[in-house]
Amino acid sequence: MIKKLAMMLLAASLAAGSSTLLAQSVSSSLRGPAPLNEEGPAPPMQPTKNTAEKEVRNYPEQPPVIPHSIDGYQVDMQGNKCLSCHARARTAESKAPMLSITHFMDRDGQFLASVSPRRYFCTQCHVSQSTATPPVSNDFVDIDTVLSHDKPGAKR
Amino acid sequence: MSSADIPQGTGTPAPEKRLGLVRRAWQFVLDLIDVLLKPSSIFGLGVLVLAGFVAGVIFWGGFNTALEITNTEKFCTGCHEMKDNVFAELKTTVHFSNRSGVRASCPDCHVPHNWTDKIARKMQASKEVWGHLFGSINTREKFTDRRLELALHEWARFKANDSLECRNCHSAQSMDITKQSPRAVEAHQRFLFTGEKTCIDCHKGIAHHLPDMRGVPGWQ
Numbered sequence: 611m612i613k614k615l616a617m618m619l620l621a622a623s624l625a626a627g628s629s630t631l632l633a634q635s636v637s638s639s640l641r642g643p644a645p646l647n648e649e650g651p652a653p654p655m656q657p658t659k660n661t662a663e664k665e666v667r668n669y670p671e672q673p674p675v676i677p678h679s680i681d682g683y684q685v686d687m688q689g690n691k692c693l694s695c696h697a698r699a700r701t702a703e704s705k706a707p708m709l710s711i712t713h714f715m716d717r718d719g720q721f722l723a724s725v726s727p728r729r730y731f732c733t734q735c736h737v738s739q740s741t742a743t744p745p746v747s748n749d750f751v752d753i754d755t756v757l758s759h760d761k762p763g764a765k766r
Numbered sequence: 767m768s769s770a771d772i773p774q775g776t777g778t779p780a781p782e783k784r785l786g787l788v789r790r791a792w793q794f795v796l797d798l799i800d801v802l803l804k805p806s807s808i809f810g811l812g813v814l815v816l817a818g819f820v821a822g823v824i825f826w827g828g829f830n831t832a833l834e835i836t837n838t839e840k841f842c843t844g845c846h847e848m849k850d851n852v853f854a855e856l857k858t859t860v861h862f863s864n865r866s867g868v869r870a871s872c873p874d875c876h877v878p879h880n881w882t883d884k885i886a887r888k889m890q891a892s893k894e895v896w897g898h899l900f901g902s903i904n905t906r907e908k909f910t911d912r913r914l915e916l917a918l919h920e921w922a923r924f925k926a927n928d929s930l931e932c933r934n935c936h937s938a939q940s941m942d943i944t945k946q947s948p949r950a951v952e953a954h955q956r957f958l959f960t961g962e963k964t965c966i967d968c969h970k971g972i973a974h975h976l977p978d979m980r981g982v983p984g985w986q
Contacts, residue, residue, distance in 0.1 A: 661948065662947060681860070682860065688976045688977060689982075725986070
């Protein structure tokens with residue numbers, strides 16, 4: 611009897627707790643003022659950065675970002691639209707940067723005659739950039755800034 | 767020898783019968799020509815001219831109306847080869863849905879607007895009816911196998927007419943390059959305005975998926 615009562619109490623408190631939780635609105639989070647049990651309106655899509663101006667890499671190993679729109683570019687078994695401009699033989703006409711020699715290497719570091727299959731799908735590493743303002747700020751500093759702190763007279 | 771004689775013997779009555787049919791048909795044609803050449807003794811000249819005019823309007827209008835019905839997106843996507851392959855692919859592209867709400871439907875790009883060119887293209891398209899009846903691309907696999915061949919036909923046509931169907935909507939004269947991205951400005955100034963290249967040279971695969979592009983100029 612006591613056990614049953616305890617179970618009922620537990621169930622009632624759980625129900626009450628979950629309803630208060632669901633009714634809560636968390637306005638500080640990225641999801642906006644929408645309650646947790648509802649889907650808020652989707653934010654508008656922002657256009658892709660399309661200036662075609664080369665962007666500085668944040669660290670040497672970073673795959674360069676794509677400074678232009680790539681809407682509708684087909685990259686699959688049939689063809690690779692990116693290579694229409696960035697392939698070695700196409701760069702004279704297109705003035706686009708050639709994809710680096712690392713793209714010709716297989717995983718043992720051997721150079722192949724053409725683009726290695728593992729480097730064929732460009733957007734696995736290279737991405738176009740949105741014009742949206744980031745919802746979370748970023749305090750990343752690059753290695754040059756970090757190293758300059760060590761120089762005599764530099765601000766620490 | 768005897769075996770050769772037998773078919774000859776059985777064959778001889780048949781040509782006679784056929785000759786009779788041919789002769790009767792020929793007689794009918796001769797009679798018809800006779801009637802057509804004789805002046806009418808019942809209808810007046812005005813009635814005949816008017817009737818001919820009305821019949822001409824009906825035939826010509828009917829012909830063009832029927833032709834225009836075959837020039838609609840609904841007609842083109844009436845067969846599953848088009849609906850499930852090329853039309854399905856078109857739906858994801860900018861030529862199907864875009865910010866200004868203008869849609870290019872099948873004939874806008876694939877049928878010339880000029881009348882004689884249109885008739886020529888329509889006659890060519892009878893090959894496509896043949897292909898439909900005999901199921902030359904009635905599965906996705908058969909279609910993808912022949913996609914390069916089909917695409918090459920269209921590319922050759924666009925190249926030969928200087929991308930006429932593109933230019934029905936996109937003209938170099940009314941293209942405001944200050945509204946374009948820097949890459950587009952550069953490419954259009956260098957290749958389009960100088961006439962060095964035509965639209966299809968760079969803009970392949972903008973409305974449908976690409977075939978195997980190995981060996982196609984400008985592709986890897």
